[in-house]
Amino acid sequence: MAAVLVFLDNPGATLNKSERELLSLAASLGEVSAALASEAGTPYLDGVGSYGVKACYVPEDPDLGTYLVAGKAAFLAEAVRLLGAQVVLLGNSYEEKEIAARAGVRLAAGVITDVVALDPDGTATKSDFAGSYTVKCRVTTDTAVLTVKPNSFEAAEVGPAAGPRTISVGTALPAAAARITGRVDKPASGRPELTEARVIVAGGRGVEGNFAPLEELADALGGAVGASRAATDAGWIEHSAQIGQTGKTVSPQLYISAGISGAVQQKAGMQTAKVIVAVNKDADSPVFDIADFGIVGDLFTVLPQATEEIRKRRV
């Protein structure tokens, strides 16, 4: 059976959805161990254990995370060596891709990012050119390092929890590394993570600074709020809400686009959504080319009416 190592970058209180997806995928591939970038509490470790993980590698140095990427990559590469892992799975954030990149060089192992499907023979599927191509590729080295897109694999239900044993890994810190010297937390919105959300309501320049109707619709649908770059550049909403080529890539069940024209860079981040709904005043807007349901209309009347209708049907 293949030895599979799952890298968990930011252990929280309990496992989140994408972590559960990663562990489930790993369990389907072979014997799973985990590498935790920092110490985790008992509920988290029990969660990891419930996926059949018997060993967790943890860094000896608690300051590893203060060296941007380099320290974690060195730790991961060492854990891979100790385990003799053939498959290494990570999440798909910028930071995790970079950790994969550097660990790949250290291990002389091929790296594939943005994986959405994986065949038993190791063939990975991803999309390219802003979702306009489906590419099948494979790592040709003994160890494969894969970063996996959220929402691509089922998070399987698992058996009873059993805390895995932890193995401490000493890591030689890189001679020259940038240090993280300050950190400011941003206020949390209380809505689901964009990359994990089943429903996203996204607004663009047409929102004219007023995201309230989008937030209300998103809340009625239990969804997250996203935006085009025009909206984030204008400062109407956090930059972290940007969807597209230089923002987030999302694949929700439902993407409601409001006041967004549908430029190629915006489409790059959302055209793999299952169902796309577009609301735009301009009937010639390119967003209608990719919408399953398009409404030529004013978002300020259409969205509140839809929100009200949803609430009515719920009672």
Add this chain to the structure above:
Amino acid sequence: MDEAPATGLNIAVLVKHVPDAQFDRHIGGEHNTTQRSESILSELDEYALEAALQLVEGLGGDSAGHRITAVTMGPPAAVSAVKKALQIGAHQGVHLTDDALLGSDASATSLALSALLTHLGGFDLVLTGMASTDGETSLVPAQLAERLQLPQVTFAASLEVAGGPGGWTLTARRDGDTYSETLESSLPAIVSVTDQINEPRYPNFKGIMAAKKKPLDTLALGDIGVSADQVGLAGSWTLVQDAQPRPPRSQGTVITDEGDAGIRLVDFLAGHKLL
């Protein structure tokens, strides 16, 4: 202010020649490689070049001895990315081109670029875009840092470089989902920048004329001590087996609001079990 180091900043900007996203882009041929007609300087690398130009301008300008070298690796046509960078304001250009490079993945690309940067020597700062607009992996900058054993400062949304008696130091901001970080590093370093960092300038007539006289070197693998089997399809650690254009999303229903579009939207969602 601290006294600046005696010599100017020696900056390399990595620029990639990529298919223009405004046209249909294709992967094909015997080895499923990117088809490079209708290609341009990657838009995201323009932010790296602009960051270099602003650093130089903020540190006393060209007369202070700073130097910006635009560097690309790619087929013969990729030289146009370097030429564009020279028109925008880079001082000199280098183009690494060799038939053996065809089909290089991120690991092979980072190997060739690291050998090239070592061969050219003496850079204080290597600036790159946040991702190439074709590969979109963002692997290359991190792999360069690992291969060259240099500090990595990636996805910088702001960047400052200051000179002191001990040499140059760098401060950057990196924005995460739930936090914003400050990064500090000594130079030399590898830095990738996001599209939030600045507003890239366009080449003007004067720049276009001046570019014609700027030095532009072309190098092959033999010049930088890399053998053909270390790069390209032979040296890559991943293999593309198949690439198929995704059928375009078929257009669905488009209605015009006649006062009840919100309700019809909810009907549509209910019909698709999305409520």
